[in-house]
Amino acid sequence: MTAALAPFAAQADHVSLTAQTRIIAAALAILFMVWILDLIRRDRLQERYSVVWFVAGLAMLAGAAFPGLLKLVADVMGVRDTNVALFSIVLLLLLGLALNFSVIMSRQAAQITRLAQERAIERAREQAAREELEKRVGGEGEGSVRE
Amino acid sequence: MRTLVFIPAWNEEASVDAVIADVRTHLPEADILVVDDGSADSTTERAQAAGVLVATLPFNQGLGAALQTGYLYALRQGYDFCAHLDADGQHPASEVARLLTEVREDRADLVIGSRYAAQPEPLPGAEPEGEDYEATWSRRIGINVFRFILTLATRQRFTDTTSGMRAANRRVMKLFSENYSPDFAEIESLQLAVREGLRVEEVPVRMLERTGGSSFLTPLRSAFFIFKGLVVILVGLFKPRHAEAE
Ligand SMILES: Nc1nc2c(ncn2[C@@H]2O[C@H](COP(=O)(O)OP(=O)(O)O)[C@@H](O)[C@H]2O)c(=O)[nH]1
Ligand SMILES: [Mg+2]
Numbered sequence: 513m514t515a516a517l518a519p520f521a522a523q524a525d526h527v528s529l530t531a532q533t534r535i536i537a538a539a540l541a542i543l544f545m546v547w548i549l550d551l552i553r554r555d556r557l558q559e560r561y562s563v564v565w566f567v568a569g570l571a572m573l574a575g576a577a578f579p580g581l582l583k584l585v586a587d588v589m590g591v592r593d594t595n596v597a598l599f600s601i602v603l604l605l606l607l608g609l610a611l612n613f614s615v616i617m618s619r620q621a622a623q624i625t626r627l628a629q630e631r632a633i634e635r636a637r638e639q640a641a642r643e644e645l646e647k648r649v650g651g652e653g654e655g656s657v658r659e
Numbered sequence: 660m661r662t663l664v665f666i667p668a669w670n671e672e673a674s675v676d677a678v679i680a681d682v683r684t685h686l687p688e689a690d691i692l693v694v695d696d697g698s699a700d701s702t703t704e705r706a707q708a709a710g711v712l713v714a715t716l717p718f719n720q721g722l723g724a725a726l727q728t729g730y731l732y733a734l735r736q737g738y739d740f741c742a743h744l745d746a747d748g749q750h751p752a753s754e755v756a757r758l759l760t761e762v763r764e765d766r767a768d769l770v771i772g773s774r775y776a777a778q779p780e781p782l783p784g785a786e787p788e789g790e791d792y793e794a795t796w797s798r799r800i801g802i803n804v805f806r807f808i809l810t811l812a813t814r815q816r817f818t819d820t821t822s823g824m825r826a827a828n829r830r831v832m833k834l835f836s837e838n839y840s841p842d843f844a845e846i847e848s849l850q851l852a853v854r855e856g857l858r859v860e861e862v863p864v865r866m867l868e869r870t871g872g873s874s875f876l877t878p879l880r881s882a883f884f885i886f887k888g889l890v891v892i893l894v895g896l897f898k899p900r901h902a903e904a905e
Contacts, residue, residue, distance in 0.1 A: 625720050629728040632714035636692060636732065639712050 529579045529594065537576035545569040564612070568605060662689040662759060663738040665729030667722060668746035669696040672705050675746050679709045682744070685752040686759070692732055693746070696725040722823070723844030727835060734832040742826035750824045754864035758826035767860035769831045769852050771817070772824035776863035797881040804885055805846055812892050813853040818861060821845045830857060846888055850895045
C-alpha cells in the first residue's frame, strides 16, 4: 500500500516546485527586496524595521534557488508534502511578524501617552506662569491691564 | 505640607465648575488641577475661567493616562499629598477630605473611597446633597467579579475596585507616575500598590448620581472591561516586582 503510493509522493514533491514556479518565486523575491530598498530610500520605511523583511525576501529567494532546502525543511518538520511545509512556514512567519508589530505598537502607544502627558503638564505650567505675570503687571499698573 | 486635588475630565463642561467649587469649599488648603483628557467641549475654558490650572492632553488618552498625568504633576511639583475625584459631580469633596485625612495622618499610603463598604455617619453639616449612587446591573456584575479576583490576587479585601476617588502620598505618586496601566488603571493600580508593599486602605464614602453627561460604561463595554480586567490581573500576578518604592 505504502509502496504503491510512494511514486505519487515523489511526483507531488516534483509538481510543487516546477521550474516556472521557481522562476516566478525568485522574480517576486527580488522585486520584493527592491521594493523594500526603495521604501527605505524614500524614507517611508526605517532601516530597523526593514531587516525582517529582507530576511523574508532572502528566504524566499533561497527557497526558489535551492528547492532541496525546502525538501530538507519539510523532512525536518516531518511533513511529506513540501507545499504544506511552505505554507506553514509562511503562516508562522506572518504570525510572528504581526505579533512583532503589536509589540512595537504598544511601545509607541506608551511613548505617545507620555509625550501627551508631558505636554499637558507643560501647558498647566505655562498657564501658571502667564497668570503670575498678569497678576504682577496688573498690580503695578493699578488695575490698568485688567480685563 | 502641600496638597493637590486633581480632577480628570473628559467632556464635562456641564459639571466641572460645580466640582471645582465643591473642592474649594471643603478643601480650601488644596491646590486644584483639572486634567482635561482631550475634550471636544469647553471643559478647559470653563475650568480656567473658574480660576484653576488645567493640564490639557492634546488628544483623548483614556482615564488611566489622565490620572497618571495628575500623579506625575503632583510628583514633579513637589506636593506631599494628592487626591482625585471625578469631574461629573459623583464624588462629594467632603468625602475626599476624609480620604486625605487618612494619608495625612500616615495611616495609609493610598486610600480608596468605597461606595460599598459599610456607610459612615455623615459629619454634621457636611451631608452631600443629591441622589445616592446606584450601580447599573452590568456594572454590578463587573464590580463583583473584580472584587473577588482582586481579593484573591492581593489577599486583601476590596469592596470598590473601580472607585475613582482616591488620596495618596508621595510614595504612591512615584509608583503611579512610572507604572500606571493606561488600559485598566483602577484595578491594576491597586494590585500594583499592594505588591509593592504600600498600605492600601478603603474608606467608606457616599457617592452621588451623575449631574451631567453620561457614563461610558455600556453593558457591552462592561463585558470587554471584565475580560481586559481578568487578563490584567492574571498578568499582574507574574510581573516582576519593581525596586522598592522610595
Ligand atoms: N469615560 C472616560 N472618562 C474619562 C476619560 N478621561 C477622563 N475621564 C473622566 O473620568 C471620570 C470618570 O468617568 P465616568 O464616565 O464618570 O466613570 P464612572 O463614574 O466610573 O461611570 C470623569 O470625571 C471623566 O470626565 C476618558 O477617556 N473616558
Ligand atoms: Mg462618574
